Amino acid sequence: MTKVEPEEFRYFEESAAPSSRDVEAMRRDGYVVLEGLLDDSQLEALRCEIEAQLRRTQWGRNEFEGKKTERVYSMLVKCPSVAPLVEHPRVLSIADALLSPSYLLAACQGTRIHPGETAQVLHCDDEIGAAPRPRSSLSVSVMWALSDYTPENGSTLLVPRSHAWKSDRRPDPDEAISLTISPGSALVWLGGVYHGGGANVSNSCRTGVSIIYFEPWLRQVENMTLAVAPDVAASYSERIQRLLGYGVLQGLFFGHVDGRDPIGLVRAAKECDASRRTVRKDSPSGEFQ
């Protein structure tokens, strides 16, 4: 495993627009590190919400989830401060360039790797079906650091340029690099890049948020439209509602509900909520009717 410090990520012409530099790095190396995207108040709010969910009771159920790793699923329900990460413009401009329009939020989870965790098997997030490689990646993944990420505390291991490998090539653990990432920064990689959580040989925890965007014609990892019900989705932006899956694949209409665009369910929930509030205000008893 090679250790990589932040200054080694910076090899672009400073004059190029950040988004085109990001996309160029993704296409060439399969990953990019975006430094300092979250401010202190965003980090603080998110840490508080995640802390309330991490109770050392939800340990991974297998080696892949990690027996010394805690995960918080359905984060948009439990930790609403994750919203700015989900629709962060710098990240979405990468996904816009590399995925089809109407791509979906496939996973959004908090992860905490505790001391003693072993390295996760190196894998690709878009290893679905038997489509031969090399091919276009089917997803874009983001690891948002809420704590320091170091080679000692289990920072993400990643094999640069492995998205261009043929199907028969598998990574040797020595080919992976371990990145040093500061809180508020994001590591973004292509679905075809071999990666995994690192071993935590330190005395401290590594905490972050892992987000994956999938091509819209793939199923989501978490079933977001069930995990985030229409009335909860109504409190977020339409951008997030559509990332959750309250929308349809244009042209093919995949994802419809009873022949209709499911965004209508969110709008109906919002209208229902608004009319209840009107009833409550107008009703002498203050009860719902």
Ligand SMILES: O=C(O)CCC(=O)C(=O)O
């Ligand atoms: O925690 C990490 O650094 C990566 C985790 C991962 O790739 C996974 O759980 O699928």
